[in-house]
Amino acid sequence: MFKFYAIIITIFFLSLSQGLSFEQNQTILSFQQFFSNNICFHEQTSLNQLHARGIDVNDYKKYDIDYGDHSKVEPIQLNQDEYLVGSKLGSGKFSDVYLGYNKSNNYEKILIKILRPNKIEKVQREISILTKVNSIENVPKFYGITVDKYYQVPSLFFEYIQGNTLKNIIQRFNEIDIRYYSYILIETIYQAHKIGVIHRDIKSANIIINHEKRVLKVIDWGLSDIYFPYSFNFCKIGTVNYKAPELILTDSYHINITPAVDIWASGVIIFQMMINSVPLIKGHNSYTALLDIIKIFGYKDVMRLSSWSGIPLNPQIYKEIQENKIYTEKGKGLKQLIDQDNVKYADPLGLDLIDKMLKILPNERISAKEALDHPYFDKIRQIIQTQRKNQNKKKG
Ligand SMILES: *[C@@H]1O[C@H](CO)[C@@H](O)[C@H](O)[C@H]1NC(C)=O
Numbered sequence: 318m319f320k321f322y323a324i325i326i327t328i329f330f331l332s333l334s335q336g337l338s339f340e341q342n343q344t345i346l347s348f349q350q351f352f353s354n355n356i357c358f359h360e361q362t363s364l365n366q367l368h369a370r371g372i373d374v375n376d377y378k379k380y381d382i383d384y385g386d387h388s389k390v391e392p393i394q395l396n397q398d399e400y401l402v403g404s405k406l407g408s409g410k411f412s413d414v415y416l417g418y419n420k421s422n423n424y425e426k427i428l429i430k431i432l433r434p435n436k437i438e439k440v441q442r443e444i445s446i447l448t449k450v451n452s453i454e455n456v457p458k459f460y461g462i463t464v465d466k467y468y469q470v471p472s473l474f475f476e477y478i479q480g481n482t483l484k485n486i487i488q489r490f491n492e493i494d495i496r497y498y499s500y501i502l503i504e505t506i507y508q509a510h511k512i513g514v515i516h517r518d519i520k521s522a523n524i525i526i527n528h529e530k531r532v533l534k535v536i537d538w539g540l541s542d543i544y545f546p547y548s549f550n551f552c553k554i555g556t557v558n559y560k561a562p563e564l565i566l567t568d569s570y571h572i573n574i575t576p577a578v579d580i581w582a583s584g585v586i587i588f589q590m591m592i593n594s595v596p597l598i599k600g601h602n603s604y605t606a607l608l609d610i611i612k613i614f615g616y617k618d619v620m621r622l623s624s625w626s627g628i629p630l631n632p633q634i635y636k637e638i639q640e641n642k643i644y645t646e647k648g649k650g651l652k653q654l655i656d657q658d659n660v661k662y663a664d665p666l667g668l669d670l671i672d673k674m675l676k677i678l679p680n681e682r683i684s685a686k687e688a689l690d691h692p693y694f695d696k697i698r699q700i701i702q703t704q705r706k707n708q709n710k711k712k713g
């Protein structure tokens with residue numbers, strides 16, 4: 318009996334010393350909140366509602382979207398017995414990713430994404446988006462799915478891409494590489510936007526580069542969504558350092574998420590390549606990330622975003638702006654982040670492009686198509702076209 322009480326008392330003190338003091342900056346949620354936070358809702362809205370919130374309903378026209386065939390897509394059903402599961406390569410909120418082997422093709426490497434329990438609609442949406450983006454050159458091929466007979470767990474099968482994440486290879490780029498990979502990244506995003514798909518989680522960990530073969534692939538379309546100009550989404554998605562300001566500001570509001578969120582994230586990445594460094598926005602949660610954005614881009618535009626979207630700024634942010642001198646109206650700007658070590662890559666045309674991609678208001682951000690036409694890419698466009706002609710000749 319004494320032993321029993323001793324254990325109880327020990328547990329009590331252990332929990333007092335470790336468990337009960339929650340970290341200030343950690344989000345604590347009920348299970349229901351946790352699950353609903355991770356799922357995106359679409360809410361149909363009326364033109365009047367959009368007008369009332371200052372949203373230009375014609376804005377979507379600049380994306381020139383062709384949604385294509387809406388009919389239900391049936392993914393290819395693969396036979397699980399023909400594959401083997403190897404080591405775990407990564408794990409996320411919604412899935413674990415494993416290296417797999419194709420038994421009937423000399424154990425060729427493939428990628429298997431084993432899904433965690435989720436709403437069936439979300440799984441269906443992911444599959445339908447994967448099928449849509451499957452024709453894009455720089456997206457890993459989606460081969461099909463299996464559903465385990467006993468455990469009912471769906472697995473998605475993909476092409477295995479040999480390479481490094483951009484994060485790990487960024488130090489090796491020269492000026493031409495930066496231009497080249499920036500172009501391919503924006504082009505891939507343009508091709509997705511053109512068919513109505515927003516990636517929504519563009520970050521350096523989701524870009525795989527095989528530098529020897531000069532191949533760039535945009536991976537993980539699991540958080541992607543179809544862009545509907547007339548609907549509001551509600552979801553907390555993406556990685557805070559790459560999140561567009563409208564997503565940070567509207568953390569718990571319904572907003573109309575546009576393709577411009579991918580442009581912001583790509584702008585952050587291209588700047589990261591240019592200054593050969595860590596992400597531009599260093600905050601580790603929405604609050605500190607927004608302050609970081611204000612520090613660089615100024616509070617004037619963030620306030621404009623707030624009135625444009627009808628979503629008030631956190632009063633605490635106002636207080637910071639008023640009290641802390643590092644927050645100015647125009648911000649310290651991107652140029653302040655360029656120093657002697659990285660200035661050699663900071664091409665003025667490149668900075669002009671980044672400036673247009675990193676506009677605080679999403680409707681003022683350049684579209685992917687416009688970005689591809691930017692003079693920064695004049696040098697590289699010709700090279701890429703010649704390279705593609707030669708590849709086609711070889712193939713043909
Ligand atoms: C919380 O804040 C502390 C100190 O500011 C920081 O070291 C830690 O990484 C933060 N934790 C998370 C989960 O953001």
Ligand SMILES: *[C@@H]1O[C@H](CO)[C@@H](O)[C@H](O)[C@H]1NC(C)=O
Nearest residue numbers: 395419420421422427460474
């Ligand atoms: C596995 O190999 C077989 C035989 O080459 C092929 O038909 C099948 O498409 C491959 N599976 C995947 C997922 O690539």
